[in-house]
Amino acid sequence: MPLRAYLLPLLFVLLAYLPRAEAAVWIVVSEGSKEYAQAAELIREQLKRDDSVGTEVLIKSVADIAQTGFSSVSLFISLGSPALQKLADATAAGRIGRTPVLASLVPRAAVEAQRQRLPVALTAIVFDQPLPRQAALLRYAFPHMHKIGVILGPDSMRQQMALEKAIVELGMQLKVYKVESEGALYPALQRVLDENDVLLAVPDAAVYNGGTIQNVLLASYRHKVPLMGFSPAYVRAGALLALYSTPTQMANQTVRVAKRLIDGVPTAAMQSPVEFVVDINSNVARSLGLRLNEDALRIQLQSREGV
Amino acid sequence: MKNQGGRRKQSLALGLILCVGTAWADTHELAEDGYLGELPVVLSVTRLAQSLADTPGAVTIIDRDMIRRSGARQVSELLRFVPGFIVSGWNGANAIANYHARLDEYGSRLQVFVDGRSVYSSLYLGDTHRGMAEVVMEDIDRIEVLRGSNSAAYGANAFLGVINIITRNSADTRGTLLSVSQGNHGISDQTLRHGWGTEDASYRITAARRTDNGYINKQAFASDYPLASDDTDLNQVSFRGDLRLSAIDELQLQLGSTRHKADDGDSTFGNAPYSAGNAASYAMARWNRQLSATESINLSATFDDERIRSTKIEDPRKLGLFPFVVPVDQGGQSQRAQIEFSHTRQYTEAMRMVWGTAWRRETAQSRGLFNTDQTYAQTQLRFFGNLEWRIAPQLLLNAGGLLEHNSKVGESFAPRLMLNYQPHPEHTFRIGATKATRTPSLFELHGSNPVINPNTGAPLICPAGFGGACPVGKHVEWHIRATGKAQPERIYSQELGWLGDFREYALTVDVRAYKEHIRGLLTPRRLPALIDEDINDYVNGKDADVQGLEYQLQWRPWAGGRWLFSQARTRVRSDTQTDLPAGTPHNSYNAAWFQDLPGEWELGLMYAHVSSMNMRWRSAQRLPAYGVTNLRVAKRFRLGATRSEVALTVQSLAGDHYEFIRPSAADPVVPVVPRRVFMTVRMEL
Numbered sequence: 001m002p003l004r005a006y007l008l009p010l011l012f013v014l015l016a017y018l019p020r021a022e023a024a025v026w027i028v029v030s031e032g033s034k035e036y037a038q039a040a041e042l043i044r045e046q047l048k049r050d051d052s053v054g055t056e057v058l059i060k061s062v063a064d065i066a067q068t069g070f071s072s073v074s075l076f077i078s079l080g081s082p083a084l085q086k087l088a089d090a091t092a093a094g095r096i097g098r099t100p101v102l103a104s105l106v107p108r109a110a111v112e113a114q115r116q117r118l119p120v121a122l123t124a125i126v127f128d129q130p131l132p133r134q135a136a137l138l139r140y141a142f143p144h145m146h147k148i149g150v151i152l153g154p155d156s157m158r159q160q161m162a163l164e165k166a167i168v169e170l171g172m173q174l175k176v177y178k179v180e181s182e183g184a185l186y187p188a189l190q191r192v193l194d195e196n197d198v199l200l201a202v203p204d205a206a207v208y209n210g211g212t213i214q215n216v217l218l219a220s221y222r223h224k225v226p227l228m229g230f231s232p233a234y235v236r237a238g239a240l241l242a243l244y245s246t247p248t249q250m251a252n253q254t255v256r257v258a259k260r261l262i263d264g265v266p267t268a269a270m271q272s273p274v275e276f277v278v279d280i281n282s283n284v285a286r287s288l289g290l291r292l293n294e295d296a297l298r299i300q301l302q303s304r305e306g307v
Numbered sequence: 308m309k310n311q312g313g314r315r316k317q318s319l320a321l322g323l324i325l326c327v328g329t330a331w332a333d334t335h336e337l338a339e340d341g342y343l344g345e346l347p348v349v350l351s352v353t354r355l356a357q358s359l360a361d362t363p364g365a366v367t368i369i370d371r372d373m374i375r376r377s378g379a380r381q382v383s384e385l386l387r388f389v390p391g392f393i394v395s396g397w398n399g400a401n402a403i404a405n406y407h408a409r410l411d412e413y414g415s416r417l418q419v420f421v422d423g424r425s426v427y428s429s430l431y432l433g434d435t436h437r438g439m440a441e442v443v444m445e446d447i448d449r450i451e452v453l454r455g456s457n458s459a460a461y462g463a464n465a466f467l468g469v470i471n472i473i474t475r476n477s478a479d480t481r482g483t484l485l486s487v488s489q490g491n492h493g494i495s496d497q498t499l500r501h502g503w504g505t506e507d508a509s510y511r512i513t514a515a516r517r518t519d520n521g522y523i524n525k526q527a528f529a530s531d532y533p534l535a536s537d538d539t540d541l542n543q544v545s546f547r548g549d550l551r552l553s554a555i556d557e558l559q560l561q562l563g564s565t566r567h568k569a570d571d572g573d574s575t576f577g578n579a580p581y582s583a584g585n586a587a588s589y590a591m592a593r594w595n596r597q598l599s600a601t602e603s604i605n606l607s608a609t610f611d612d613e614r615i616r617s618t619k620i621e622d623p624r625k626l627g628l629f630p631f632v633v634p635v636d637q638g639g640q641s642q643r644a645q646i647e648f649s650h651t652r653q654y655t656e657a658m659r660m661v662w663g664t665a666w667r668r669e670t671a672q673s674r675g676l677f678n679t680d681q682t683y684a685q686t687q688l689r690f691f692g693n694l695e696w697r698i699a700p701q702l703l704l705n706a707g708g709l710l711e712h713n714s715k716v717g718e719s720f721a722p723r724l725m726l727n728y729q730p731h732p733e734h735t736f737r738i739g740a741t742k743a744t745r746t747p748s749l750f751e752l753h754g755s756n757p758v759i760n761p762n763t764g765a766p767l768i769c770p771a772g773f774g775g776a777c778p779v780g781k782h783v784e785w786h787i788r789a790t791g792k793a794q795p796e797r798i799y800s801q802e803l804g805w806l807g808d809f810r811e812y813a814l815t816v817d818v819r820a821y822k823e824h825i826r827g828l829l830t831p832r833r834l835p836a837l838i839d840e841d842i843n844d845y846v847n848g849k850d851a852d853v854q855g856l857e858y859q860l861q862w863r864p865w866a867g868g869r870w871l872f873s874q875a876r877t878r879v880r881s882d883t884q885t886d887l888p889a890g891t892p893h894n895s896y897n898a899a900w901f902q903d904l905p906g907e908w909e910l911g912l913m914y915a916h917v918s919s920m921n922m923r924w925r926s927a928q929r930l931p932a933y934g935v936t937n938l939r940v941a942k943r944f945r946l947g948a949t950r951s952e953v954a955l956t957v958q959s960l961a962g963d964h965y966e967f968i969r970p971s972a973a974d975p976v977v978p979v980v981p982r983r984v985f986m987t988v989r990m991e992l
Contacts, residue, residue, distance in 0.1 A: 035343050081338040105343075107339050107342065110339070127339060144810070144813055146866065186478075186505065186506050187481070190481065203341045203342070208341060209341070210340075210344065210347075213347075214347065214349050215478075215506035215507070217349040217350055219478065219479070221354075221355075222478075231341060231343070233344060233345050237347060237349045237350070238351075281350070283352055283355055284350055284355060286358050287355035287356055287358055289358050289359060291732050291810070
């Protein structure tokens, strides 16, 4: 027989021995914050520990998405909005196909922005605390204050109706001040502080960022209006209290949801964090003459949610 | 973890992407920066104000809400809310707020600050009533009144208490404000304010005018001057700038000028009505730097200038004494410059310390007050410090001291110790003691005010032929001829206090019981060499013991409602100044109810009660207890972006009444406080 006749079977044999890329879980990590890398490690560790997850768990960087070859990936877990964006780009270029994507450590706004470009099989765990929980915390922390003020910017304006519903349902009054750009912030800030008892910070880069936060905190302190923020940095900076979920808490939730996705169990497409932290700046609380207990408030919120 | 594949190709691609990636990261913030990013510490410990439970003393806070709803036209009227203060005026143009009444007729035993600038007059007796009148109501953010001596923190002259008027940051008053009040008895006030700038550099200019015809006279006996001469015409302009020079530096600038015309004169001794004019200007710069989250420094410089033009006309022709009119010059000018430095640091979680130093120089020149054209000056240097030490979670100690060196009277030391014990979040107990001093004013040291013969320029002497009324050769009137022997007055006080903070009832109660021993009150005493004449030196001759109970209540019983009640029971005893006790009412209280009504209507009802007293020693008649009711009704509304308010205020609802003094044979013409009704329209654009 000619050499050619042996080539094909040889090829098959060779192929059998080539290292086969198994169906793996890829955790795509954004750059820019060490929280992502830490969360990725945590997720990988917990997934590997679970024997029911038979696949490999690999941590990839955003750059790794740039190339092709995803057929062996069973689940993408993206941490951070850059990673999510890269995955969306890959989907648009047709390289991802129908592989499910679990987006974590992202704000809701970032998910909404990528919604159209991502496959239907997208599940997201977002930073945004559920509005009923935020409203409940306001109620428990400030029982004598009824007027809640919010400043909404271009990114957060879509939350107005849901906010109103959550606040009014608990017997409080919501006043909304809309700001199109940073320049319009300070007149709105003046009015919201004059007319309300508490300022609830709703995340929006045009309104609350490193450049504006100093003025927002100083002005609200001058007016003796407590500010409720959404991250530990806010409390350190001077916000009276904040409601947020740590990257660790979100990583734990990501692991649970990832397992369900791997097992093919249906799960909600957009999920708010389940575990959370109530953080209080005790110096500011004392200065404002307010008495707040972090643990008591957290327990109150948890029992309200039946946890 | 790298995947299989061409590593070289991969690293090139990675390199390219990293370049692009970094560029991207520089120009775009990560969407989740708000959640994961870092922020600077803005409200550092040194920036935060003390809570009421930690304050070393009883404080009454008059906030903007109370100021607006009270309908008050000047600061003295607001002090009704503070237990122990009696508010009136020696005439309609000179409003006085006295703490412990007779002890402090001109407010010279109180320290009054406007944004940290002391506003007393370097002329005459260091009175603060004019300085207090020259603050625009609309610009005030709040007034903090600390009852009881606090020289340790606020300097000598914080003898009986401290009034801290804090104006609004110019960043909070951007836009335009117009307020107009019009009413009876000549009430016509206007305020126009414009603020502009950004949060990092904001400014405002306020121009205000307040005019009225003062009180009215009810004649018990015939008088040459049926109408009280006590009109007010106050015009002022002020500027404030707040600049954020950097992330850690702030600068506050203030400039102001006031022209205050106050009429005076009554019909005794043919004292014709006349106008006193006071022109005051000031400039202030205050720089604050946050050295770290736990340390800050403050440097301030202030300058005050005051010119008073005031000529009383004594008309002895009616009494057949002299065939000419005698002008009595009460004018003069004074200047004051002060530089102050302070350092604040939170050393540990439990310990915070403030210390500082201040230098002040003041000069005064007045022919009428000093009988010379010479300029008198005094300089003082102060060192102060206060330690806040949380000995245990429930026990806070405030220990402070002030060392003052005065070029005229030497050194004085004023220590203060206060312990706050908070066994339960709702209860705080205070116990403390303090020693304070009041330095003599330049007038008390060098004053000399003979009535001058306008023809000769020498002190006016009684001519022959008038017998006992004006013994021949004696001076017609020479009340004060100070020899410079005056020493600082001293006060030792002890107090016990309780603060109850009941959150679920929205109720706070503050009670203060005190005992004050005042030694060396400066009072006029006849000079021994001139014992036949009524010529006096200021000597530290009198003592007084004051004991009392003061309390205040704040209650928000339902949404939109606010109740305020304050009461003071005071007893003054003095073996040496026997008329003093009568001058302080034993019991005074103030009640206020502010209520929001549907449809953006507001109602304010206030009642002040003062028990019987005798303000002026001449009068034999004791003024019986009186009460004053004030009412205010207002409607707020919005027209587009404009917020407006129309209000009707009635002061002394029940009608005209006497305050401080009632008519008698010795004082036939006394001021009567009229019922005042005025309408205010206020617009914010």
